[in-house]
Amino acid sequence: MTPSRLAILACLSIAFLVALPIGLVWFGHSLDPLTPQPESALEAPGAGQWVGRDELGRSLSARLLLAGGLSLGAASLALVLALALALIMGGLAGWYHGQWPDRVISWFIALLHTVPFFLLVVVAAAVWRPGFFGAFVIVGLCAWAAPARLARAEFIRLRSARHVLAARAFGFPATTIMLRQTLPVAFLPAFTAVLLLMPELIGLDVGLGFFGLGAQPPTPTLGRLLYAGLSRLNAAPWLGFAPCIMVILLSLAAFGLAALWSRSIPTSSRA
Amino acid sequence: MELTTERNSMLRALLRHGGYAASLFLGALLLAQILFEAVPGDAARRALGPYASQESVGRLREKMGLDRPLLERIGGNTLSALRLDFGKSLLDGRSVGPEVREKFRLTFSLGFQAVVIAVCFSLLLLAVVHFFPAASPLLLVSRAPSALPSFLSAVLLALAAALWFPGLIFSGSGMLAAPLLPSLVAAIYPASVLTTTLGSRFSAMRSGPHYRSARAYGHGRWKLFFDALMAPSLSAVIAVVVAQLSLVLFASLVIEIVFSLPGLGTLLLAAIQGNDYPMLQGILIVNSIVFITLHFVSETVNPLLDPRISA
Numbered sequence: 001m002t003p004s005r006l007a008i009l010a011c012l013s014i015a016f017l018v019a020l021p022i023g024l025v026w027f028g029h030s031l032d033p034l035t036p037q038p039e040s041a042l043e044a045p046g047a048g049q050w051v052g053r054d055e056l057g058r059s060l061s062a063r064l065l066l067a068g069g070l071s072l073g074a075a076s077l078a079l080v081l082a083l084a085l086a087l088i089m090g091g092l093a094g095w096y097h098g099q100w101p102d103r104v105i106s107w108f109i110a111l112l113h114t115v116p117f118f119l120l121v122v123v124a125a126a127v128w129r130p131g132f133f134g135a136f137v138i139v140g141l142c143a144w145a146a147p148a149r150l151a152r153a154e155f156i157r158l159r160s161a162r163h164v165l166a167a168r169a170f171g172f173p174a175t176t177i178m179l180r181q182t183l184p185v186a187f188l189p190a191f192t193a194v195l196l197l198m199p200e201l202i203g204l205d206v207g208l209g210f211f212g213l214g215a216q217p218p219t220p221t222l223g224r225l226l227y228a229g230l231s232r233l234n235a236a237p238w239l240g241f242a243p244c245i246m247v248i249l250l251s252l253a254a255f256g257l258a259a260l261w262s263r264s265i266p267t268s269s270r271a
Numbered sequence: 272m273e274l275t276t277e278r279n280s281m282l283r284a285l286l287r288h289g290g291y292a293a294s295l296f297l298g299a300l301l302l303a304q305i306l307f308e309a310v311p312g313d314a315a316r317r318a319l320g321p322y323a324s325q326e327s328v329g330r331l332r333e334k335m336g337l338d339r340p341l342l343e344r345i346g347g348n349t350l351s352a353l354r355l356d357f358g359k360s361l362l363d364g365r366s367v368g369p370e371v372r373e374k375f376r377l378t379f380s381l382g383f384q385a386v387v388i389a390v391c392f393s394l395l396l397l398a399v400v401h402f403f404p405a406a407s408p409l410l411l412v413s414r415a416p417s418a419l420p421s422f423l424s425a426v427l428l429a430l431a432a433a434l435w436f437p438g439l440i441f442s443g444s445g446m447l448a449a450p451l452l453p454s455l456v457a458a459i460y461p462a463s464v465l466t467t468t469l470g471s472r473f474s475a476m477r478s479g480p481h482y483r484s485a486r487a488y489g490h491g492r493w494k495l496f497f498d499a500l501m502a503p504s505l506s507a508v509i510a511v512v513v514a515q516l517s518l519v520l521f522a523s524l525v526i527e528i529v530f531s532l533p534g535l536g537t538l539l540l541a542a543i544q545g546n547d548y549p550m551l552q553g554i555l556i557v558n559s560i561v562f563i564t565l566h567f568v569s570e571t572v573n574p575l576l577d578p579r580i581s582a
Contacts (some may be wrong), residue, residue, distance in 0.1 A: 051393060075560035106300070107294070107295075110291070110295060111295050111298045111299065111302065112294055113566075114299075114559070114562050114563045114566045115299050115555075115559045115562065115563075116516070116517045116518060116519070116520050116521070116558050116559065116562050117517045118518070118524075118553065119517075119520060119521065119524070119554070119555060119558055122521075122524075122539070122543075122550075123306065123554070123555045124306055125306060125549065125553050126312055126542075126543040126551055127306060127309075127551065128309070130308065161289065171372060199419055200379055200418050200420055200421065200518070201417060202420060203419070203420020203422065203423060204420075206420065206422075206423070206426070207420075207521060209423065209542055210525050210528050210529075211528075211539065211541075211543050212540070212543060212544060213543065216510075223335065226426060230426070230529070240426075244423070244426060244427060247419075247423060248419060250422070251419045251423075252418055252419070253419060255418035263492065
């Protein structure tokens, strides 16, 4: 991959994972998403309000933007946490391949891989009630298993690569070799694998909303808006369709970004 | 002699996989125990709410075994869980084990039907593309659902049906509450993932020496499809299906709520709303057992289907 392409993809990723959630939250807040106007309750989409108003007369466009920002921000938080854990655990397992750290970490990876991930998250969120962002910390703590397998495989492959052997021959300590020679190469496959999980992470907010977990009123998240919209489908179908379209747009954007990254990594390292 | 050696190595692999699955099963039990031991504050107080009297909280603490030492409690609960005894529901006193097993039947049949539909659809579509290459844009279209959250299709279908067939969908009766339609909905995501994975695999195999040799021998299109493409991909089908099971389960739970089906999804919802910890624990552990068993079966069967995979 050329440095310019790498720079463009890095900028796009930062824009999607950091700038877009902040921008959506700021823009949504500026449109006043929380003040009710009972006289305009369930107003249909029109020139003034392009996606209508909810049952309390609040601007659905403002709530949608704020919810999109919050849901994307929480999913990004889970992504960063899962990526960090995947690189640390997968890296250690790969570096000590065949030794006890590898066996212990691989066992944990297998455990998290076999226990139903989404059910584990829902049950943990139900038991601990950690709040909206706390729920996504739990997601991050559970979602690292799949990318960690890739990171482990990369570290195993790179352990015998020529540049790593050369660094060893020069007497560099193991930590330096891991951080400077293997981690940058193992980063991309793990990052792409986590990015491919993004649509599910965004969707998980909707899933948590269905079980009454995650964000609580009046905070709007896509899950809560969609859940609320489903209960008023016949009276106001736009309340259900609008958050659905937002979830689709964000998911497609995440998938597209992951596909771009996936094409940029060497064939030998692809997921 | 060779046959005996092969049989011995298969037996060793089976024992190794079995031992590993048993250790994962114990790990899942412990994980579930730790999850519920780490409830912030008093679990009994949380379950009963802030207005419950101290006596009733004390009674519940005793019933939940919270008055016993930690290690004794974890050990006792793990042994009970091994016998699939998760205690009684805090909401209505029903035994958790039989209740979860009963509800699991519907969720399992929904998920199983979804997987069967997904595999059939995927193979049918790939066969159509194999015999009529002009239909290959269908493969691109079938990729779309895999870019979206797995259960979004259920929500979209619920929205559409509520608009076009009002009264049918949320009533819990009528055509849309029958298990086949929810299964079809749950099948959309795994079918898309399977079609995408197998499509790329088939396309790579078509340029491989195995397929080209089969063509050079003059095999017909049917034989090429079944013998040169499908047969060597059976292990991949199983691997993809097993990898998607977690998503299929979660989609099934949400779909059950959307379609008002009395399965694990609705049981889970009731347990979450009522802080019914034994029920939550039972649901988690029963599903973990099933998932670990399915992974074990997949790891055992795959080397038999494809000798290139080491046992």
